Amino acid sequence: MAEITLVQAVNLALARALAEDERVLVLGEDVGADGGVFRATDGLLARFGEARIVDTPLAEAAIAGLSVGLAAQGFRPVAEIQFTGFIYPVIDQLVNHASRLRTRTRGRLSCPLVLRAPCGGGVRAPEHHSESPEAMFAHVPGLRVVIPSSPRRAYGMLLAAIRDPDPVVFLEPTRLYRTLREEVADDGAAAPLDRCFVLREGRDLTLVAWGGAVRDALAAAEALAKGGVGAEVIDVATLKPLDADTILASVGRTGRCVIVHEAPLTGGFGGEIAARLAERGLLSLLAPVERVAGYDTVMPLPRLEHLYLPNPARIVAAARRALAYA
């Protein structure tokens, strides 16, 4: 089995879904002949044709709105937004329509769409290309919010998202698109959309992360291990619905927790996880919960983005503060 990248795994899952379900179609800007600006849809036009791989005019709100109409009619649209900086016009469609069509009509109409977008920084991209808006989507009832952190997970979670009967926002960490390869079996097996994954076990503290930050957390755990500290690493993977039980169980064992995300600190999804720990795990905490996040500033342009993004050193420092707390 060949090792493939995360973006190739996305492509593999899209092809699988298109082949197995004629209701699935892919739409977005440059998804056809160009194969998507990141090549996530490379080769799909040749294989599945223009009726199923649909290049749209340059109109993000309409891409989401079209998807609502298609989904209400029984299609399974998988829409691509080129960068998260361009995703904001679709929020109206997601909040006011996609997420609530089912409940507004008591299940008469529903909205099984997937909205894919690359997210996060670390690839020296231009302005508006490196943002992490996951908490905005996680705040919307009726949406699922998924961020894979490896090729295998991307394959299984994207298949699950496409098969899910409700709308899913599927954010793909840009900096992991090509930096990581692993074997991915094209077996059509979906990964669960309601579970966190423990990527590394450890008994001294818990590192909780998602998306690109998972790799930083794993690197930090490796560094901590060299100092004799066992760090458990949890990939949240699905922010909404949140599998708080897995996080609580881990922190129940370790008593210390560092939450890592690229998005700005205030109102970030780390705050929600910290709140769950305060509500249900307070007595097991041996130290205040630490958060390593982007700052409450506009994300700097590429020359300084390394100072903004969480990195292993910042995570290790936070872990050491948590460990030193008595």
Added chain:
Amino acid sequence: MAQQTIARFEIGYRRCLGPDGAAAGGLPDFARDAATLIALYRAMVRCRAFDAKAVALQRTGRLGTFASSLGQEAVAVGVAAAMLPQDVLLPSFREHGAQLWRGVTPLELFLYWGGDERGSDFAAARQDFPVCVPVGSHAPHAAGVALAFKLRREQRVAVAIFGDGATSKGDVAEALNIAGVWQLPVVFVVANNQWAISVPRRRQSAAETLAQKAVAAGIPGEQVDGNDVVAVREAAEAALARARSGAGPSVIEAVTYRLSDHTTADDASRYRDDAEVSRHWPEEPLLRLRAHLAAAGRWAKADEERLLAEVAAEIDAAAAAYLATPPQAAASIFEHTFATLPAELEAQRAAVLAEAPATPAVAAG
């Protein structure tokens, strides 16, 4: 070199019946059949009776905020009458007449406006969209529904209705543009009632007509007298036939007038002269079709009385049924958030169940 003209556009205007009910030009074939005209008239009377009852219920604290369609009945009824049952309607919030024509019941509409989601779970017109409140945001849905029809090679048409204010929005521009590029089977109807809450038509756009919004999208647009149900139906039939045959989308601007406040929460006297409203009453749509039928000897006082009584009985019964409908069970808040309730929401569901009274109170009585 002198500048050349490289493109020319014109916008037509259609009217069949003048305000006095007299034919203002050729009538379409359907308008020569009195039974057809009476059915249109009946639908407008029914819509107005529903409307009046809804306002009365709201004024007495038994319905939520309501958007009256007083004076605009011909737009909704004329468009719906041109549609086939298998077409899909995507209404704004002032198209009660279209919904009623397509089989949505007065009870369902009362439930919706009374604050109960079951009002959008229509027993008929199962694929029609629910009312769209965020202005114009349903226009792209219509393009998506139409794309679904086109991909499945179905001879069906999506019909979106929105107001003059909606034409200022990007959603509408994007939807028209995409429908044009892909030649989708969709009809966009602008119910131009001259007022977007307090902003008059002239402050909404510098364009001479709203129908010409179609021009930039490369699709046909026409303006029609929106208080003339015959003209609206004729224009809509042409647009639907065009879409159904694969010839693509179109825009109809139906020029009408909002005789009511924007909603029951609005007081139009803050921004609009009563004299202006009074000037528009003689042009309202029921009056002219009734005058037309009466002049043809097809409508007498007794017919009118019989129709009003019949419609009042239906609407009163629906209102009584609405008032007697208990609210949904507390758990219904969670029931349709997702197809399957995520485990994470179970605790929240249990919390609302613990708080809810054992016996639900009656709707809004």
